[in-house]
Structures are given as structure tokens and as C-alpha cells.
Amino acid sequence: MLKDITLGQYFPGESLLHRLDPRTKLICTFIYIIALFFAGSYISYGTLILVLFLCAAISKIHPSAFFRGLKPVVFIIVFTAILNLFYTKTGRELFGFWGLSVTTDGVKIAVFMVIRIMLLISSTFLLTYTTTPMSLTDGVEQLLSPLKKLHVPVHEFAMMMSIALRFIPTLIEEADKIINAQKARGADFETGKLLDRAKALLPLLVPLFVSAFRRADELAIAMESRCYRGGVGRTRMNNLVFAARDFITMGFFILLFTFIVVILRLGL
Amino acid sequence: MKPIIEIRDLYFKYPEDENYAINGLSLDIPEGSFSVVLGHNGSGKSTLAKHLNGILLPTSGSVTVGGIDTRDEERLFDLRSSVGMVFQNPDNQIVSSIVEEDVAFAPENLGLPSDEIRARVDDALRLVGMYDYRLHSPHLLSGGQKQRVAIAGVLAMDPRVLVLDEPTAMLDPVGRREVIETLIKLCRETGISVVLITHHMYETVSSDLVFVMSDGKLVTKGSPSEVFSKAETMKAEGLTVPDTTELINQLIKAGMTLPLGAVSAHDCALAIASALKKDA
Numbered sequence: 249m250l251k252d253i254t255l256g257q258y259f260p261g262e263s264l265l266h267r268l269d270p271r272t273k274l275i276c277t278f279i280y281i282i283a284l285f286f287a288g289s290y291i292s293y294g295t296l297i298l299v300l301f302l303c304a305a306i307s308k309i310h311p312s313a314f315f316r317g318l319k320p321v322v323f324i325i326v327f328t329a330i331l332n333l334f335y336t337k338t339g340r341e342l343f344g345f346w347g348l349s350v351t352t353d354g355v356k357i358a359v360f361m362v363i364r365i366m367l368l369i370s371s372t373f374l375l376t377y378t379t380t381p382m383s384l385t386d387g388v389e390q391l392l393s394p395l396k397k398l399h400v401p402v403h404e405f406a407m408m409m410s411i412a413l414r415f416i417p418t419l420i421e422e423a424d425k426i427i428n429a430q431k432a433r434g435a436d437f438e439t440g441k442l443l444d445r446a447k448a449l450l451p452l453l454v455p456l457f458v459s460a461f462r463r464a465d466e467l468a469i470a471m472e473s474r475c476y477r478g479g480v481g482r483t484r485m486n487n488l489v490f491a492a493r494d495f496i497t498m499g500f501f502i503l504l505f506t507f508i509v510v511i512l513r514l515g516l
Numbered sequence: 517m518k519p520i521i522e523i524r525d526l527y528f529k530y531p532e533d534e535n536y537a538i539n540g541l542s543l544d545i546p547e548g549s550f551s552v553v554l555g556h557n558g559s560g561k562s563t564l565a566k567h568l569n570g571i572l573l574p575t576s577g578s579v580t581v582g583g584i585d586t587r588d589e590e591r592l593f594d595l596r597s598s599v600g601m602v603f604q605n606p607d608n609q610i611v612s613s614i615v616e617e618d619v620a621f622a623p624e625n626l627g628l629p630s631d632e633i634r635a636r637v638d639d640a641l642r643l644v645g646m647y648d649y650r651l652h653s654p655h656l657l658s659g660g661q662k663q664r665v666a667i668a669g670v671l672a673m674d675p676r677v678l679v680l681d682e683p684t685a686m687l688d689p690v691g692r693r694e695v696i697e698t699l700i701k702l703c704r705e706t707g708i709s710v711v712l713i714t715h716h717m718y719e720t721v722s723s724d725l726v727f728v729m730s731d732g733k734l735v736t737k738g739s740p741s742e743v744f745s746k747a748e749t750m751k752a753e754g755l756t757v758p759d760t761t762e763l764i765n766q767l768i769k770a771g772m773t774l775p776l777g778a779v780s781a782h783d784c785a786l787a788i789a790s791a792l793k794k795d796a
Binding site: 381466475487 | 566569571593596597599600601603605607608609610611612613614616617620621622623624625626627628629630633634637653654655669670673
């Protein structure tokens, strides 16, 4: 029952997007998201939509994956749209009821808002769909490494992240075993009110926590036995290296950003 | 052979315990040998394992591995990189979600250059026969395969000794055989010293030396056939002898003349066959 939990789902592939350096993808996603907040016209939104479609096409990931990703946020999208629709007072009034009015500007802003949220989410999905969690962690560690000078424990955070990712399947497997063992003894996880179900999870969480601590202890001893002593003096087998395609991609996204800002300035 | 591990009058007490977990133990393990430490639960054998790379330090006495005293803090990392430790649960010693990255963990910690790490990882994976799985995710492997990855993970440090603390305890029979065969092959082909800590009798069959521990003390030692010919001592320590030895012991009790100490099935069969021929 827990098997279908996915975190940072990755679709294996060989496309250009898959082969890009994780740092490039992180930087470009970041640029894209900032550009989204500078966008405010048909031209800029159109460009951004076009770029996302282009990237999605290059990645060869089925469009349905993106719709599935958007499903959990439908409520937020609808809510934002309604708020923007009714709370924008400028523009020509189209119609009104119960003292609320819908204006042309309201419709425009609502539509832009919906597009903005959808692009925001889809672009981050594109990142996790084409990058393994491990290389994502590596990328974050490398990008944040200048912060080490300020005594931010960047290596430690990255290590924690990758160990967490490593143990997700192990712990899910274990939770499944505990659930089955308790079901065999008559525990009921699937019926009853929400509160009852939450209570039924307690006897699952306690052994899971105890075992997670035991695992952590054993893992720490195993890591020490393999000469782990933190990030100092540590080297990597696969060093991240920027290739030509990384520079070209970053150049493209910087151009995109400049274009969006110029359009904003010109008021187009 | 010069001993790679020298243990002298080792006493060890956990802070929260009153009794000594290791109670005056002295033993030598020769370089390049396949040694087995046998003992039932609570005999102090896992505590002994943790002394071999300085995870635990002696309350009194000394442990020296490859000339390094485990209490020498200055050389702790030299010690740890020359003693590879493999533990019982393979899941709790694999750090990374990709096999080859996990094997690279130890050499990365040692600060080696990338191409050297790459070479060591490939070598280690080939030695344990897991090279084809280098890009797999460890949670999709079988128990025996995971444990072989764990062995490769310490081999990549290029250690002189491989210490395994009940590496087969959580595995099925197939996995057990995979692991033990890998260890024997490693010991014979690369000359690395192997110290296997276990309570499975049959894993001792192809070893050079067997040490039997009980209550933190050494009860007996010798080649497998020497040790198992003392079946009564073994039983007194709560350990069974291999089925082959037990069969021969029972046949001797029943009145047959047989040599003690045939441990492998092959030796046992030969001994019985020649005895039967003599009788006929």
C-alpha cells in the first residue's frame, strides 16, 4: 500500500535535458522562475510557455506526467484565479452580482496568475523528472559550496539529503512489513473515521521510529569504519564538469531573462 | 607467517555493564590467513570485532593491527583504512542509492584523486562479481548481492585485513554461499587476511584457523579438524559441530574406527568409504 509513494520522481532517459549538468538545470530553473515573476504581458508569457513546451519536448517525457503533477494543486490554482477575478477593481466592468464585479483586468490577471502557477510547477517538475535525486543533491552541494566559508554546513546537509533518499525505499519496505504483521493480528488501517485511522497508525510509527534510530546508529558505525570524517579532505569519484552544452543552455536562459526584462521595460 | 593482528591480554567492559565482555583474550592472526572466530550469542565475538578497527578501545591490554596500536589516535585513519569492516545488516551500511557511488564512499573519504577512485571501485566490484550491477540501486538487489556490495565498499580502501561480523546472519542459504565463496576467493587470490566472525559451523570448513570464544575468553583454537575433533568441548560451549563431524563422532561411538576431524563432506565420505572397505 505504500509502494506507490514517489518523491522527486525521475524518468530515466538519454535526452539533452537528462545529460545536462545538474547545476545547469538548477540555475536555469531558477532563472526561469525569476523570469516568470517579471512577466506581465502576452508576449512575455507566450515566450515563457513556448520555452517550457520546447524543453518538455526535448526531454521526451510524456505530457501526462506534467498533468499528473499539477493535479494536487488544482485547488490552489482555482482559488487564486477566483480571488484575482473578483478583487481586481481596475478595467472595464464585464458583469457583477452581489456587489462583486468582474472586470477585464480581473480576467486578464486571473488568467496570467493561473499560467504563472502552472509554469512554475511544471518547470520544477521538469527538473526532477530529468535529474536523479542523487545528482540533484550533488548539484545543490556544489552550488552552495561557497557558503562553506560562512560556516554553513553545506556538505553535512547534502549528506543528510542523500542518506534520506537512500533510506526512503528501505523504510517504506519496513513500514509495509509492520503493516502486514499488524494486519495479521487484526489491526485495521483502512476503515473508520479519519481520527480512528490516524490512531491506528500510531502502532506503526513507534516501531518504525525505533528501528530508524537503530539503523542510524549502525550506519554511523559503518560510515566511521569507512574513514568518514565529514567533508574536509573528501574528494569525489564523479566530479561535476560543465560541458559546452551547459554553457549554451545557460546562455540561452540568460538571453530569455534579458528578453523578459526588456519587454517589461518597454511595457509591451 | 607474521601475525597481522596481535591481541594481548585484552579486557573490555561496556560502561553500563558490570561484567567484562572480553575477559583476558590473547590471540594472533597470521597475515594472509582465513580465520574464523566462533562463539554463541553473547560470547564477546562482536565486541572483539569492534576492537579491530578502533571503534571500541581496550579497557586494558592491547590490540595491534599491522603494527598500529588501536589506541594511537594519530593513526586512527591509517588503522581504519587497513581494516575493512563488514557488518551484519547490509541495508545499514550502504550509504548511497547507486552501487558504484556506495563503493566509492570510502576512497572518497580518503581523499584520493578521481581516476584512482574510479579504478579502485571497478576493481573492487569485479573482485566480488558485482561489476555488472554498478549502476543499480542497492534496494533492488538480493541480500547476498547487497552484502557483496558492502564487501566491495571496504575493499576499495585497499585494506590488509577484512573483518566480517556475522555477514551472513540475515541472508538466505543462497546469499550465504555467495558471500562465503566470495570471501574464500578473495583470501586465496589477493592474499588479504580475512577474519570471519560467525556462529555458523559450516562457514569454518575451508578456513585455516578457528578460534572458539565463550564468555569473553578463548576456549580453543586450531585448524577446523583439530577444533571439531573436540566435539564435547564445543557442545559444552553451546556450539554444534558440523553434521559431517557429528556423523563421524556417532559412528565412532557405534564402534567404527574412523579418523576424527574430517570436516568437509568430501573428506568425511572418503573416511567412511575407506573404513567400510577395511571392514569388508
